[in-house]
Amino acid sequence: MTGAKLPSIPEIKVERPFEYQTEKYKREGNIGEEVGATALDLLLLKRAVFGKPTAAPQSLKTIGGLPKTVALEIPQGLIEARFAKFSQIIRESKASQYGTDIRIHGSRAVGDAKATSDIYVAIRVSPEKFNQILKEAFKRAKPGNAVERTMLRAIETGKIQRGEIKLSKLGEGLENEFGFKKVDISVIREGSLLDQGPWIPLKKQVLNYERRT
Secondary structure, X not given: OOOOOOOOOOOOOOOOOHHHHHHHHHHHOOOOOOOOOOHHHHHHHHHHHHOOHHHOOOOOXXXXXXXXXXXXOOOOOOOHHHHHHHHHHHHOOHHHHOXXXXXXXXXXXXXXXXXXXXXXXEEEEOHHHHHHHHHHHOOOOOOOOHHHHHHHHHHHHOEEOOOOOOOHHHHHHHHXXXXXXXXXXXXXXXXXXXXXXXOEEOOOOOOOOOOOO
16 A cells, blocks of 8 residues: 655745854844744754754744743743853842742743743732732732732732832843843732743852842
């Protein structure tokens, strides 16, 4: 019995050499479409750079619709030393007073971010701790005012944004330091709608960098 003949795989023309792509990926976190890369190219490229399949983009539907179940080891757009510094700045800031379970999530955790994508930092807390922070952050809430509406939204989503917990200055400093369009630092209630991985925990043991004022 003779089966149907499989179609041949078309040759993929990449204008720039593979070495250029890997170096560009290490610097910028992605190579985008400018080098003519397909989803499969990106999969193979990330494996070549990081040496393991878990570094592959987890949401590429063109290669079988892989589920978003595995995170990268380092957020897309950062190298290890820069992630160590990023982690240290956050852990030594006011953010740690809200909780120590601090993680990266979103597109930069799974590896399918764009160059302009935000980086999402979640301070995960228990429901009890969340309610304590909520009460302090929205003590100016009154029936019908804008503060109350923002508070109700925080309760609904399980997310208290950086402005309400006085972390805007920290976020802006990180944006200037690391070049992200926005560093979204928020308190996330465990078990809430936005308590979704994959996660990359901030580094706990970091190099002794000199912090900037």
